[in-house]
Amino acid sequence: MLLEVNNLRTHFFTTRGVVRGVDGVSFTLEKGNVLGLAGESGCGKSTLGYSLIRLVPPPGKIVEGRIELDGMELVSMSENEFRKEIRWKRISMVFQGAMNALNPVYTIGYQMMEPFKYHTDIPESEAKESIAKYLEYVGLDPEIVNRYPHELSGGMKQRVMIAMALLLEPDLVIADEPTTALDVIVQAQIINLLKKLKKDLGISLIFITHDLSILAEVSDRIAIMYAGKIVEIGDSDRIYRDPKHPYTQKLLAAIPRVHEKVDKLEFIPGAPPNLANPPSGCRFHPRCPYASRICREKEPERTILSDGREVYCHNVSG
Template sequence: MESILEVKSLQMHYMTSHGAVRAIDDISFNLFRGETLGLVGESGCGKTSLGTSLLRMPPPPGKYLGGEIILNGKNIIPLSEKEIRKNIRWRSISMVFQGAMNCLTPVFTIGKQMLETLNEHLSMPRKEAEDLISEYLQYVGLSKEVMHRYPHELSGGMKQRVVIASALFLKPSVVILDEPTTALDVIVQAQIINLLKRLKQQFNLSFIFITHDLALEAEIADRICVMYAGKIVELGSNEQIFGSQGPAHPYTQRLLNATPLLFRKTKQLEFIPGTPPDLIAPPKGCRFAPRCNKVFSRCYEEEPPLISLEEGHLCACWLHQQ
């Protein structure tokens, strides 16, 4: 399969007055053309920080300390902000941010906001630009009249569709979706997921789908990447994570045991005791060790590397490296 995005040893820390918060700490993975990579983990594990880092816009005081982001064969880390804005962001890689209402300016119409984004990247007559915007609004199931409405005149699902259309109309090859169904009711969630599946096939898109919902990832993702405390602890195909053998890492196992699943009978739902570590001063050894139910002495001394258990299945746990 063709790799469209490759991340190599990426480090992005938040440089605070109390020290460096290791939000993204030596992460490597790739994304293939036409696939959906699911990104899961607890709040604060670095999922959204990774998404914004891939877009070359980590929120202040975020700073890259190392690594590469190779998009379509080109490392985008050294590029200037001007080149990123003009040629990379939204044209090659775009993002649907969490909370559609926060992405839309309440005093501008939908059409004006989308037109502003379009004009930043492409030069075309206004009529042609409006036709393009209308076309993509129809792709996401909205009428062209939505262009003339303000955000407060739209429902939550309609606003989410507008944000998705805005992320697609410059035809990027990679789209990052940061919890696109949050705060939507169950029926609208299903509509948005079905819409994303259709658009993925129609435009041959590659998705990075960020969510807390493992059941949702099982439905939409081809591969699952599990993050904990700024690191990847497990990466595998949908079948390797959700299949009969189940996940390999104790953290993924406990996440799955805390999720009600309709297709299997479960015992009482479990929870993970304790809290995630302080990323300014993470613990020595495995970062999950203080909360792990399978911990042993080596876990507190050495950090486990991410190794291959079988083709396409990676895990960072000493249980599998005896």
């Protein structure tokens, strides 16, 4: 097992109260697998990704839980040790919005050289060879090292970010909505690139998105998040074919189908809850068509189904 996360809680301490961005999340990821993480905007997906690489922006803080990478506990590790030994060497991230992630005043080559200067002592010539190798791998001309970010298209910037995440050959790459703000053709190219990474390099990937139709292309397992919690996690085929949690059912019913006749698309009434003051019991109960008294009063416990899926719902039995 490459990654084990247990009861992770990341809270934001604001003047209006404590916002529970990630509130008791547990999951595992095997080597070479892709975990898709989906849910509505504001459900805590990106916060979970930033927690794994320990880059939660202030006033956020990991307050509880364990993150183990190959048996090493990361939460208790000092910031200096984590920065030198884990971040970018063992876990890297493709940040959401490559337009904002790249520094506009430095060339692409200068920014790609930084991880080598900080984490390794290899000669500059060898580092440049590695940069050229990964730029070619993601379908870019190595000559773009001399360009500035504003000279590249959105898709090219996203490919640069993916190449940067691969430079030190980490065990785990976290891709935070890598297809956001890209047109459909470029989205397909990025998805194909991620599939190629999995096949050729055997890397483990956490793919964060709100688009379930994209996850179907790349994920071995899928975790559905709602209001800071995972509500269903399991094999991707089983979740797509037979979703168990009402939230997962509604999300999938909102996706147009090409090969199936659908009378009308579903929608989820209401809005996601305020994570500074979440609902009692099951956090989805104000929007759930099957909610009963116990849903309003008691938080659901984990139910493990016969196919290995984990579902957090009072109306699901093992």
